[in-house]
Amino acid sequence: MSKTIIKALLKSSFFSCCDAFTVASLNEYTICSKSGSIYTVDETKPQVECISIKGTRISDTGSLRELESRKSPAPWLQTWFLTRLFGPPRVSYVHSNSIVIPGLADAHAHIIDNGFKMQLELDTCKTIAEVLDRVKAYIVSHPDIYNNNSRWIEGMGWDQTKWPEKRFPTAADLDADPLLRGRPIALARVDVHATWVSGRVLELMGELPTDVEGGLIIRDSNGDPTGVFVDNAMTLIPRPEWTDKQLAQFFDATMKSALSYGLTSIHDADSSPRMINFMKNLADAGEIPMRLYLMGNVVSDEYWGSQIPRLDHYGKHGRLTVRSIKLFTDGALGSWGAALLEPYSDKPDTTGIMRSTPKALSDLVKQFWKDGWQVCIHCIGDRANHVVLDVFQDLIEGNNADGVKANITEWRPRIEHAQIMTKEDLERAGRLGVIASVQPTHATSDMWYAETRLGPERIKGAYAYQTLLRESPNRVLALGSDFPVEGVNPLLGFYAAVSRLSVDGSSPHGDQGWYISEALSRAQALKGMTLDPAYASFVEHELGSLTPGKIADFVVLDRDIMKVPYAEILEAKVVATVIDGKTAYGSL
């Protein structure tokens, strides 16, 4: 009889008398570190030598001796039987340089967009010509596209601030190349707040409106569109809908990549009803490989809460949750779309874009709160943050017409990005208990131009992570990447948060880091990538730290990111990613 058959038998009703015990014992093991480098993020016991796992949960933590002494003796027959079959419960040691940390969470990312981007990435392009070369190589390597001029070509990741030209690109740039001319091409900017299209797409769009509410059509001196569409104007682009096959391909690509980087939990910051439905089907089939916390989104100022299903720890493994929604207020700093209280320092004719009115926003937020949805709102500029804090404050303090009052602990509203805030609003967000969900790599990506856009005063309230953490009454600051805007590897965020340096070790303030007083300590950053996202998604009692009774999600890294020099953090590799006590990537 094979072990598989015996295991199946043990799990069957034939052995139902001792089912729970038996099944748990099959997956019982202990992981230890000789140097005690298991960082638990549990403040009662921050570092331990060993953790024991029983089934899907952490059963104990401490020294090996403590763990053995606390083991409850099992009935001898069962112990004998199981030991004969499977050997004694495993104790294994991680490599002497390795560490163990709780499973990493990304509190703000875009799962499907990331898989989409992996098809044609433009991030590293240093000139417009390089973008063209990349697109051409993509066409040449896809015969089905090469041979069909009507096939759409979509890519993502360009950033004009990295080019010598500094200007927005144009349709004419694409059409200058004979291989590209006549093809529908749409390339999203790195922040996904602007799209650059070819002449063929402009033709397909036909007559354009003069203005778009909450968006911008870039035009030349004759008033003709140049081929770049910002924020809401991007909805004019008649791109084909993704097929189910594409969705599956994009989803799988992101999951594989995320697991290999030690992510065990992702908060998706913009899930359409179609995406939610797609993932719900996967959850039914038990095919969700990690914990997914989706923020539902429908683009509409009319209440849309009824268009998305409420799912709590849904599916075969209970890994899918939909109990929050996402709203957008402004655009992004790179494309001058972030809504500011005062004009841009380098573009005094604009204060950015608000996508909806304060009144519409307030009505929506109140309705979502009433229906029991956590509300997460995208706010980059100080005006967006100000307006949203006004809306939250009215509800939290009961200053609205109906006199209704939200319980902050039960509601846990979030501001996504909280990127540029006035000193008063940094303090107010903390006082109200609004959760800030920030992306440390945005600080190090934007630091080369942020002060040009904002000037020397406003910059002090930008990317102010240490201040946000200090102001938070329960010391919660959820960290994320916003991938695919930034890389999927969470260590990029960890490194940026603690060093405030670009990956090559530089910054506008030299190798000491950009506005280094806003850096986080390593312990703060680790908590921001584990326990704080757990709090921000209502699962701090189940996840986020290596605490007995919690779910066994953890990661083994091949070096000690809590101690090595900054530059070495980025060299760290994931040895194993464990979810529900089982290895999901690598090996233990």
Ligand SMILES: *[C@@H]1O[C@H](CO)[C@@H](O)[C@H](O)[C@H]1NC(C)=O
């Ligand atoms: C070319 O692509 C278009 C758009 O995807 C499609 O509708 C059409 O059937 C394709 N033509 C051929 C010959 O495959």
Ligand SMILES: *[C@@H]1O[C@H](CO)[C@@H](O)[C@H](O)[C@H]1NC(C)=O
């Ligand atoms: C808010 O909700 C929490 C959790 O349910 C509860 O403990 C607390 O008492 C509530 N606060 C108020 C003011 O109702």
Ligand SMILES: [Zn+2]
């Ligand atoms: Zn985002």
